[in-house]
Amino acid sequence: MEHNWTMVSCAGLPATAPRQGTVSVYCVHADQPFLDWQECMVLLDEDEQSRAARLKFDEPRRRYVLARCLLRCVAGAVLDHDPAALRFFYMPSGKPELEWPETTPPFYFNLTHSFDLVLLAVARHAPVGVDVEKRRVPGDIHRIASKHFLPDEAVQLASMPQPLQPEAFLRAWTRKEACLKAIGGHLFRDLKRFHVSLHPSEPATLLGTTLEGRNAGEWHMAHLEPADGYLGALAVMAPFEGLATYRVLAG
Numbered sequence: 001m002e003h004n005w006t007m008v009s010c011a012g013l014p015a016t017a018p019r020q021g022t023v024s025v026y027c028v029h030a031d032q033p034f035l036d037w038q039e040c041m042v043l044l045d046e047d048e049q050s051r052a053a054r055l056k057f058d059e060p061r062r063r064y065v066l067a068r069c070l071l072r073c074v075a076g077a078v079l080d081h082d083p084a085a086l087r088f089f090y091m092p093s094g095k096p097e098l099e100w101p102e103t104t105p106p107f108y109f110n111l112t113h114s115f116d117l118v119l120l121a122v123a124r125h126a127p128v129g130v131d132v133e134k135r136r137v138p139g140d141i142h143r144i145a146s147k148h149f150l151p152d153e154a155v156q157l158a159s160m161p162q163p164l165q166p167e168a169f170l171r172a173w174t175r176k177e178a179c180l181k182a183i184g185g186h187l188f189r190d191l192k193r194f195h196v197s198l199h200p201s202e203p204a205t206l207l208g209t210t211l212e213g214r215n216a217g218e219w220h221m222a223h224l225e226p227a228d229g230y231l232g233a234l235a236v237m238a239p240f241e242g243l244a245t246y247r248v249l250a251g
């Protein structure tokens with residue numbers, strides 16, 4: 001199902017706070033930043049600024065800064081807190097989580113970026129994972145599928161009409177990656193733990209998981225089409241009653 005991406009400015013962010021049981025997803029284009037570079041840099045903490053400085057190339061540096069800035073602006077608006085004063089910590093896998101302020105209910109979030117696009121998913125009731133990819137054929141999809149997909153998924157992909165295969169591959173990849181990002185996993189270790197739907201006519205669904213103590217029915221997913229030429233997936237470790245999607249613009 002395609003979602004309507006509502007335009008919102010920084011000033012409008014407080015009204016986008018997800019209600020308990022719902023999810024909000026925010027999208028920003030790196031070539032249409034919602035704040036200028038100076039305003040972004042002022043919001044980042046020392047750790048984020050030095051990580052940005054270590055990125056050698058302009059494009060990833062710009063995307064990283066914009067993503068952190070989006071995260072701080074949204075978290076600040078949702079929690080009614082100074083965005084520059086928020087603190088994050090990192091799971092051993094590198095997944096950032098909010099350290100301070102401590103909030104009840106928790107502030108669950110996940111970021112993803114690809115080329116010009118940054119996406120942020122936020123919920124208050126369950127961990128979320130999000131992934132976005134540019135629509136392009138990422139090399140030999142069958143070789144990648146045989147290595148990182150479950151055997152059933154690789155067989156289903158190969159049995160589809162050839163023109164549908166690249167899209168099906170990307171749908172499966174983003175769904176699996178969104179799931180592993182919800183748990184704070186590792187790309188190449190955890191992709192096979194999630195069995196997902198991949199046919200373009202099927203809704204985004206987690207069909208099975210080998211995660212201990214978890215069953216696939218507890219998870220809920222959404223297919224995302226945030227901009228021309230991009231597709232993505234959202235994974236939530238609980239049912240959700242609503243999904244609101246926003247494009248954050250300057251002003």
Ligand SMILES: CC(C)(COP(=O)(O)OP(=O)(O)OC[C@H]1O[C@@H](n2cnc3c(N)ncnc32)[C@H](O)[C@@H]1OP(=O)(O)O)[C@@H](O)C(=O)NCCC(=O)NCCS
Pocket residue numbers: 064067092093094095096110111112113114130131132177180181182183184185186187188
């Ligand atoms: C997480 C991972 C799947 C993301 O892959 P990717 O397609 O390159 O990245 P995406 O654009 O979708 O997401 C990146 C963002 O997800 C978040 N993130 C980082 N690690 C994460 C993880 N393990 N789980 C969930 N989210 C994670 C971060 O916010 C990151 O953006 P930032 O660095 O700008 O803050 C991949 O980096 C991975 O496997 N990480 C674990 C690697 C590892 O072994 N880390 C140990 C040392 S830190």
